[in-house]
Amino acid sequence: MNEDLLKQIAREAKSIRDKILRKQKPSMKFPLRNLSNVKFDPKAGFFQIGRKTKERTLAVSTVKTFAQSLKMIALSKNLIETDDIATKREAYYVAKGWSEEIRFAEQTESDAVLDDVEAFFSVNREQLGFVPEEKGGEVAGRLVVYDVDRDSGEELAIDCTRFGSGAYSIPISVEHLRFESGAKFILAIETAGMFQRLVKHNYWRTADCILVSMGGVPTRATRRFIRRLSEELDIPTYAFVDCDPYGICNIYRTLKVGSGNAAHINEAFCVPRAHFLGVTPDDIEEYGLPTHKMTDVDIKRIDDALKNDPFVQHYKKWQDALLRLKEMGYRAEQQAFAVHDLNHVIDTYLPEKLERANQFLP
């Protein structure tokens, strides 16, 4: 049970109550959570939240959200005290049981309130007892994970080389896990398809590595899991994603320095040591990959990143790479290597790239 957090919750609630008893309008202050309120410090290596805040003062227009937030905090207190969890969707259904006027119409509304509450206490929502619905990543390769059996308290050793053509699922909370590994590096892969190919052919054995499937933008648990692996095993992490603005600016950037939305918890939920293996714009030409024309949305994403993303703004190399991509007007997927041969990626691309690991983009 997280006593400190319980105390913090009680303290905030009492402060609101006392303000009301003094006939003053209570307010809740939240850090502003978007890219405009993060700064990138290369020494720290991740997005740090800025000083901008928004304040929700109790008024006629905010009374409903205010009440909803307090009810969610009360629910959270309950979850912590009983050592239980609720998914965001479950929290939404709990609120369905509230009286008509205070219910959420859509889950997006209850999610927004949860995000606010999380930022209000500057904690990870998992600590508040709320867990995401989203699936974590999958792991295969040279790694033994030690977990604990809930009922017996016995330690469980999970050997990630022994899942055959399957994989180990990263749990929602990874803080209690322990690791043991002789791997040389971690390869974080964007698509489940590419992951499956590498697992099928036991690439982890050939390359002596740990394979992690991110399934798009990595969830908090996946980021935290990779972070702990990379630091505790002290091995490099390489990202292997599509060569397009989404792969670079969303998937890779979030993995490495965290997100703007969850900036208050980025410190623990990103992998500053990660590097970009590919696919790079140069790879497209070098390996003669089939391409797709970029859409307006893709172009806008590049412009946005150049203009607003502190991470991109810090690295000239990334600016050049993105400008190059924009100039080419084409994008390529990581599975495009199949144009040469289904296993071209295993036999040629990855080995060739890994030899030049010192040239990876930051």
Added chain:
Amino acid sequence: MGTSKEAQMDLLAADAPAAPRSARNGKATAQSMASRQREISVSEFFSRNRHLLGFDNPRRSLLTGIKEAVDNSLDACEEAGILPDIEVQLTQVADDRYIMRVCDNGPGIVKSQIPNIFGKLLYGSKFHRLRMSRGQQGIGISATSMYGQLTTGKATRVISRTGSRRPATYYEIQIDTAHNKPQIVRDEQCEWDRAQGTQVEIEMEARYQRGRQSVDEYLRQTALANPHLKLFYTAPDGREELYERSSVDMPDEAQEIKPHPHGIELGVLMKMLQGTPHRTLQGFLTQEFSRVSVRVAKDICTKADLKPNGRPKSIAREESDRLFKAINATKLMRPPTDCIVPIGEELLLDSLRSNVNAAFYASTTRPPSVYRGNPFQIEVAVAYGGDINAEGAVQLMRFANRVPLLYQPSACAITRSLIDTDWRNYRISQSNNALPTGPLVVIVHVASVWVPFTSESKDAVAHYDEIIKEIRLGVQECGRKVGEHIGKMRREAEASRKKDYIAQYIGHIAAALQEITGDSDKKTQSVENNLQGLLERSRS
């Protein structure tokens, strides 16, 4: 001042059927035309022009008949200083035939005059005077007799009694349509339960239908504009309606005034010159008109290059033309306006209250004003909300000298003024170039010694700028008050909505806080109380 009686008779002749053209060369000669020229009968004139007098269809004819009789009764009572007590009864005798009966407690009519009043067109006391009254020309009731006679062949039946010591007279009168003369069918003394008054009964082709332009509506509005009137109405289906008077004060007696020189037309001026008893032009000008002093009369004469002591009767045609121009080129004081008797803000308001169940009322009586030398005065009253139908256009009730105007609303200056007012300023919705919409009743009363109508059927007030302007000012004044009322209601509704909205959530806030802090119920109760106060004071 409109046309004189004689001028109207000329009109009759002018309206004679056009002479047929000679068949041979298609051109008429003076002789062929002369052979066709003859005096036409009143009845012929009437049936050709009955729409001008308000007898265009059976439904309207019934209303016009009632209206002429009731207007006369009211005028007579007021002139005699008697609180009017009028009974109206409609009886259906055949599918398209009704008997209208109107009975009053007025001064009665001198026996010798009864045949002329009911049996001779264009006979009466009102046309020759400049005095605020309901009827203006004295064509109304005799035209109704004529209509009844033409459509049913029945005589008009009249009972009149001038005092309790005198016997009541019963007359049956028909109109000699060839010569516009009354024909007395029956003349006898009779028993009558009224001490004095007049009762008229006319049978006519008619149609009775309730609704916007019905007898019922006319009587309802008449009661509204005449708070001193007690009216009892029996409809053809036996339904009875009693309108009690809401005021026992007689309206002030309207004063007769002399015409103002600026309101006179050349033809009328010439006729007055011929008919005057005064022997000098100066005497004629100062005595026959209002606002002409000796100095002004001399001034006019100088401008017209006429001698002040010249004989009015010997003024030649082009001299009178000069005189006319000189009069209009001379600056004159506006006519006296104390001759107008408005209903009054208070009485109008009380009357509206007892007639319409609304949430808000306002009224205004404008100061008197003048158009073309004729004094007039505008009154406006409004009722808003309550039981008033919120769908569709506002209900506009138009009155001229206390007489409801039910026909031709779109031709009327009153309607125009309402359309030209921007009601959105007063929080009332309105489409472009249309009457406003919403739960609103608007009453506009035009009072004048001479109400200018667009036609003889007296349905619509003519579009004089001065009149439109005054109506608009009155409407704006009442509109503003309604707008303020609506604003106040909306603010109150908004505050109450806000209060209800807040009340939904403060319980949740207090309960959630208690759940987290573990506070006592008492403390939580004061949290809840404080929250209510805090939020009600908060603006957004």
